[in-house]
Each structure stands twice: as structure tokens, then as C-alpha cells.
Amino acid sequence: MKSLIQKLVETPGPSGFEYKIRDAIREEIGNAADSIRVDALGNLIATKGTKTGVGMRVMVSAHMDEIGLMATHIDDNGFIRFTSIGGVSPLTCIGGRVLFMDGTRGVIGMDGLDAGKMPKLSNLFIDVGATTKEDCPVKVGDVCGFERPFMDLGKRMVAKSLDDRIAAAIAIEALRQLKSTPHEVHFVFSTQEEVGLRGASTAAYGIDPDVGFAVDVTRSGDTPHPSAKMATALGDGPAIKVRDSSFIADPRLVDWMVKQAEAAGIPYQMEVLEAGGTDGRAIQMARGGVPAGCVSIVCRYIHSPSEMVDSDDVENAVKLLVKLLGEPIILD
Amino acid sequence: MTKKLEVSAGKSPEIGSSQLELLEKLCNAMGVSGDEHEVRQIVLEEIKLIADDVKVDALGNVLATKFGRGEDRVRVMLDAHMDEVGFMIVKKHEDGLFQFETVGGIDERQLPGKAVLVGRDHLPGVIGAKPIHMTTASERKNKIPLSELRIDLGPEIGDEVQQGDWATFATQFEILGPSIKAKALDDRLGVATLIELLKHAPENIDLLASFSVQEEVGLRGARVAAYTFEPDMAIAVDSTPAYDLPTWDVDGENTLYNTLLDAGPAIYAMDGATIGDPRLVNLLVDTSEEEGIPCQIRQPGGGGTDAGAIHKVRTGIPSVSVSIPGRYAHTAAGLARISDWENTLRLLHAALCRVAPDLLAGERRD
Numbered sequence: 001m002k003s004l005i006q007k008l009v010e011t012p013g014p015s016g017f018e019y020k021i022r023d024a025i026r027e028e029i030g031n032a033a034d035s036i037r038v039d040a041l042g043n044l045i046a047t048k049g050t051k052t053g054v055g056m057r058v059m060v061s062a063h064m065d066e067i068g069l070m071a072t073h074i075d076d077n078g079f080i081r082f083t084s085i086g087g088v089s090p091l092t093c094i095g096g097r098v099l100f101m102d103g104t105r106g107v108i109g110m111d112g113l114d115a116g117k118m119p120k121l122s123n124l125f126i127d128v129g130a131t132t133k134e135d136c137p138v139k140v141g142d143v144c145g146f147e148r149p150f151m152d153l154g155k156r157m158v159a160k161s162l163d164d165r166i167a168a169a170i171a172i173e174a175l176r177q178l179k180s181t182p183h184e185v186h187f188v189f190s191t192q193e194e195v196g197l198r199g200a201s202t203a204a205y206g207i208d209p210d211v212g213f214a215v216d217v218t219r220s221g222d223t224p225h226p227s228a229k230m231a232t233a234l235g236d237g238p239a240i241k242v243r244d245s246s247f248i249a250d251p252r253l254v255d256w257m258v259k260q261a262e263a264a265g266i267p268y269q270m271e272v273l274e275a276g277g278t279d280g281r282a283i284q285m286a287r288g289g290v291p292a293g294c295v296s297i298v299c300r301y302i303h304s305p306s307e308m309v310d311s312d313d314v315e316n317a318v319k320l321l322v323k324l325l326g327e328p329i330i331l332d
Numbered sequence: 333m334t335k336k337l338e339v340s341a342g343k344s345p346e347i348g349s350s351q352l353e354l355l356e357k358l359c360n361a362m363g364v365s366g367d368e369h370e371v372r373q374i375v376l377e378e379i380k381l382i383a384d385d386v387k388v389d390a391l392g393n394v395l396a397t398k399f400g401r402g403e404d405r406v407r408v409m410l411d412a413h414m415d416e417v418g419f420m421i422v423k424k425h426e427d428g429l430f431q432f433e434t435v436g437g438i439d440e441r442q443l444p445g446k447a448v449l450v451g452r453d454h455l456p457g458v459i460g461a462k463p464i465h466m467t468t469a470s471e472r473k474n475k476i477p478l479s480e481l482r483i484d485l486g487p488e489i490g491d492e493v494q495q496g497d498w499a500t501f502a503t504q505f506e507i508l509g510p511s512i513k514a515k516a517l518d519d520r521l522g523v524a525t526l527i528e529l530l531k532h533a534p535e536n537i538d539l540l541a542s543f544s545v546q547e548e549v550g551l552r553g554a555r556v557a558a559y560t561f562e563p564d565m566a567i568a569v570d571s572t573p574a575y576d577l578p579t580w581d582v583d584g585e586n587t588l589y590n591t592l593l594d595a596g597p598a599i600y601a602m603d604g605a606t607i608g609d610p611r612l613v614n615l616l617v618d619t620s621e622e623e624g625i626p627c628q629i630r631q632p633g634g635g636g637t638d639a640g641a642i643h644k645v646r647t648g649i650p651s652v653s654v655s656i657p658g659r660y661a662h663t664a665a666g667l668a669r670i671s672d673w674e675n676t677l678r679l680l681h682a683a684l685c686r687v688a689p690d691l692l693a694g695e696r697r698d
């Protein structure tokens with residue numbers, strides 16, 4: 001599974017420009033799905049199973065986009081000013097390396113650093129080695145992602161864009177392992193989550209599910225001085241989300257998810273996230289409303305180029321997702 | 333045997349005196365968000381003989397359809413918002429003085445001393461503030477809060493105004509050489525552009541024009557318009573700030589100008605509400621190159637147009653925005669170039685003529 005994860009995290013796909021990662025995911029799915037399609041906003045939707053007596057139409061959403069940058073101005077000396085796609089901190093940019101969709105590489109520099117003062121994105125620039133505006137290969141509107149190789153620490157894994165490629169890997173693996181299901185399951189590899197849950201909104205409208213699950217990362221509370229009040233920790237199992245600031249998971253679904261984890265002997269932890277949101281909200285708000293929940297992978301250093309997850313959590317998340325999708329869903 | 337229809341692109345539209353007269357009428361009309369009636373009447377009058385179908389929906393959007401000819405016509409939604417930023421009267425005092433709130437995004441620092449028009453009868457008033465004779469040096473360093481500003485209509489005229497009435501800047505449209513000075517260029521330039529495109533609709537597409545309401549308060553009209561039209565693709569036509577002024581305050585290049593005047597239509601790769609569909613961004617850029625029509629990529633960043641609402645409707649609608657650049661947006665007087673307007677109109681017309689089913693047949697990608 002680590003080679004799958006490495007492939008996914010090293011393929012660029014900033015929000016709105018997911019075509020390379022979409023091709024990579026489609027290749028990995030291969031024949032594991034009964035059918036596969038791409039919708040107007042670029043969501044990849046792989047369907048498996050047919051709805052039987054107790055079955056439901058189930059949507060599982062893992063977003064395939066990642067945060068990135070877009071060029072806003074090329075100055076006379078060939079330096080590129082930029083804005084963020086999704087939530088990018090200037091602090092994680094400095095010294096970073098970027099990869100444009102056409103293969104152009106560059107580094108992020110800054111000048112006029114005022115010690116003790118938080119830099120703004122407008123203080124930073126990308127240097128691709130150009131010397132003038134004319135010889136700069138990048139145009140206004142061009143898009144890049146952060147570049148950082150996958151790092152295997154054994155029990156732990158580090159990479160950029162584990163948010164949310166780790167969930168894409170989990171969804172692919174669950175799709176492969178799901179041998180029988182009473183449900184019609186739609187695995188959505190959604191677009192534009194980082195800029196406002198946009199892909200999942202239109203995918204959910206199109207699928208019109210009876211129930212939905214997001215699979216995404218959540219913050220951890222186990223670092224030396226965690227900024228978030230979180231009871232979650234790496235290695236304690238996949239997290240079952242109770243709520244975040246955009247979404248209250250359907251309590252019936254939360255209870256049912258807990259029962260399934262216990263029945264299968266899969267470790268889990270409960271998650272309450274004070275700030276943040278996932279595709280779960282978009283599914284819940286689709287059409288006339290949909291019962292929705294979220295399986296989270298606890299992740300350190302989210303939205304930095306070095307996000308960290310635990311390998312056992314990932315394996316257990318696959319098991320939990322396969323279990324959830326293989327059983328009749330009871331909401332009471 | 334079926335006879336292949338000759339599909340005509342029609343004549344490319346131009347900006348002449350009649351187009352400028354229409355724009356003048358549109359800009360001088362009052363149409364603060366939620367009260368778009370006057371603008372709507374002008375639009376309806378202009379398009380009644382051109383469009384194949386016209387209706388006004390529940391929120392007040394004008395939805396006009398111009399069918400093309402031939403087979404496999406792409407259903408293209410064009411959107412321009414009729415509403416403008418302005419004011420609403422919230423409290424009546426003695427002597428024709430009124431407290432008011434802003435509607436849409438207005439920088440309160442711009443308001444003192446501006447002439448306004450209030451209500452359906454366009455009653456003239458002024459936003460008053462303490463004159464310099466009476467203020468202290470420290471007072472002059474701070475902005476005057478909205479709660480301390482009043483619209484002054486004086487007695488008698490003020491008797492006819494009540495809370496809930498809308499108001500707007502009193503600026504009258506003027507041509508200044510190659511430029512247009514007016515209030516509400518955002519987005520009457522777009523409205524006038526859509527009217528011209530309906531008049532010169534290419535026959536290869538079905539043109540679905542939404543003259544939308546309530547954009548300035550949250551893209552509300554366009555959302556329901558897109559739901560009704562269910563188009564294959566959409567283009568929002570708007571006006572965006574050009575802050576292409578010399579950098580008086582800092583050394584070096586102005587790197588945050590948004591758009592430049594005289595550089596042609598501004599195509600959106602990304603704003604705060606939409607990431608433009610690359611297929612449509614490329615269509616516009618390629619058309620510009622092939623036709624020799626200047627264009628610019630608006631600096632990606634914040635802000636939003638009706639495309640932000642449209643692209644998320646139902647199962648998703650490939651969308652892009654094109655704006656006519658204008659200086660001093662959302663103030664009493666904006667300034668735009670006639671040439672930028674004409675190039676926007678020409679680019680949109682030429683791009684629409686190129687829209688065929690294969691444009692959207694493949695997946696969203698560069």
C-alpha cells in the first residue's frame with residue numbers, strides 16, 4: 001500500500017487542476033469498479049455493487065485535490081508573485097520547492113523579512129531561474145503544487161498532500177477489497193475540496209445518495225504543544241467524527257459506525273474538531289439532506305509540505321471502511 | 333434527406349452611439365440589490381423583439397433565450413448582474429435627515445459629501461458630515477462611522493421618503509474622450525454586453541441570457557437562474573477593478589493591480605469563488621490570439637462573480653468569468669475604457685462562435 005500512497009502523494013493536483021491525479025487514481029482502480037465516470041467539475045466517480053433489499057445508495061468521498069499556488073504577476077526580473085489555492089501559510093512556503101503543471105520547477109524566496117513579524121504571501125515570490133519577464137516560462141494564472149518526496153519512517157509516513165491522498169489511497173484499497181456489499185457504493189474522488197467542498201457538492205447532487213461518508217484527515221493533539229484542543233493521537237486508530245465546525249455527523253450513523261468498529265475489533269478514536277470541515281458537510285446539505293458521517297485519519301502538520309500519518313491507522317481505516325460498506329446500514 | 337442548415341456566425345458586434353446611449357440609460361437607472369425594477373424594464377424593452385423566449389423568475393432575474401439553428405447546439409448561459417451597490421434608508425429623523433445602511437460592498441470612507449438619489453422618484457439628497465470648520469485634527473485622522481452619516485433630503489422632499497427605500501449615487505453618465513465615467517458600471521457594462529450578444533447571437537449555440545439580481549449581496553439571483561436554465565456551460569460577464577495606478581507609496585513595481593485599463597477583457601483563472609474551467613479559459617485565450625483581440629488574465633485572488641454560484645448548481649456547470657476592467661469600482665464614479673468594452677464584446681462573440689460539443693466532450697483538463 002505504501003507504493004500506492006507514494007504514487008498518489010507525488011502526483012500533483014492543486015484544486016481545480018486535478019487531471020493528473022485523476023488519471024493516476026483511475027489507473028490504480030483499474031477493473032476494481034463496476035463503472036467509472038468523470039463529471040462536469042472533474043470528480044472521478046467509481047461505482048461498485050447493486051442495491052439489494054436492505055441496501056442503500058452510498059457515497060464515499062475522498063478529495064483528490066491539494067493546496068497549491070497560482071501565479072499573479074511576473075515582475076521585470078522574472079520573479080513570480082503568487083496567491084494561494086486553499087489554505088497555505090506563508091511560514092510553510094519559505095524555502096519550499098514548487099512544481100508547475102507543465103513541469104517547471106522553482107523555489108520560494110522572500111525579501112525584506114522583518115524578524116518577529118509574520119510574513120504575508122505578498123512578501124514572497126517564486127524563483128524559477130528566470131532573469132527577465134520575457135524568459136520566465138510561467139504566465140499569470142499558471143498553477144503549481146508543493147514538491148516534496150514521500151518519506152517512509154516505518155511506522156509513520158511523511159509527505160505533502162497526505163491531506164487527502166491518504167484517504168484516496170484508503171478508498172482505492174477499500175474498493176479493491178470490497179468483495180460483497182448490499183449497497184450501490186459510489187466512491188467519489190472529489191475536486192476542489194480545499195477551496196470550499198465544491199466537487200463533493202455537485203457529485204452528491206448527481207448521485208443523490210441515501211447515506212454518505214467523507215474520508216479525510218483530521219488534526220492531532222499529540223505533539224509537544226498542540227495548538228488545537230484535540231484528544232486524537234497518531235496510532236490510536238481511525239477517528240470517527242462527531243462534529244467539526246462545518247458539520248455535525250448524523251448521530252445515528254456515528255453510533256452505528258462505532259458498533260461496526262467494535263464488532264470487527266478495529267481500534268478507533270472519537271473526533272471533535274473545533275475548526276475545519278470535510279466533504280461530509282457537502283453531502284449532508286445536498287438536495288433535501290443526507291445522513292452523513294466521516295472517517296478521519298489523524299495527521300500531524302496538516303497543510304505543511306511534511307504531513308505525517310501512522311501506518312497502522314491507515315491499515316485500520318481500510319478495514320473499517322470495508323466493514324462499513326459491507327454491512328446493512330441501520331439508522332436508529 | 334435532410335438539408336444541412338447553414339449556420340451563420342452573424343455580424344460581429346461593435347460599440348457605436350446607440351450602444352453608448354443604451355449604456356448611459358442603464359448606468360443612470362437605479363437598481364440597488366433587491367430593487368432592480370428600473371434596470372429590468374430597460375432590459376425587457378431592449379430584448380423583447382430579439383429573444384425567442386423571455387421570462388422574469390421569482391427572484392426577478394430576466395431569463396432570455398435565443399435559440400440557434402442546426403444540430404448539437406451547446407446550451408450556453410451568459411450572466412450579467414443588473415444590481416448595483418447602494419444604500420437603504422433605515423431611520424427617519426426630523427428635517428428630512430435619514431440614517432442609512434449600505435447594500436453590498438461599499439467603503440464607508442468614500443461616502444461623506446456624495447450626492448445621492450433616493451427612492452423610485454429619484455429624490456435628490458446628499459450624504460452629509462461635519463464640515464472641516466468644526467472638526468478637530470484628531471477627528472480628521474479617522475473615518476466617520478456609518479452610524480454618524482446621514483442622507484439629507486431636507487424638509488418637504490424628505491416627507492416622501494421612508495425606511496426601506498433604496499438609494500444610490502447621483503453620478504450621471506459621461507463620455508470622457510476614450511473613457512466612460514459613471515456609477516454602476518459594475519455591472520451595467522455586462523448587462524449592455526449581454527443585450528448586444530443577444531442581438532448578434534451566433535446560430536451554433538442556444539444562448540441563455542440571465543440578467544441576474546442580487547449579485548452584490550451574495551450571488552443570489554444567478555444561482556436560481558442556473559438551476560432553471562440547466563446549461564451545458566456558463567460565462568459570467570462582469571466588471572472588475574483596475575487598480576493600475578502608479579505606486580505612489582512604495583518603490584518598485586505595482587504587483588497588485590488586479591487588471592489594467594486598455595489591456596482588453598479580463599479572463600479569470602481563479603477568484604475567491606471559482607476556479608475557471610481550463611477548457612473555457614483556453615477557449616477565450618485561444619480566441620483572443622487567433623482573432624487578434626487583446627485580453628489579459630485578471631490577477632488570480634479573492635473576490636467573486638456569479639460564476640461562483642453557477643458552477644456549483646445541480647451536477648456542476650463548467651464556468652468561467654470575463655470582466656471589463658474599470659477603475660474605482662463600488663464608488664460614486666467608476667472609469668472604464670470604451671475600447672475594453674468593445675474588445676470584451678468582440679472576444680465573447682468570437683468565442684461563442686467557436687463553441688461546439690467537442691469543447692466539453694472531454695474531461696475537465698488543461
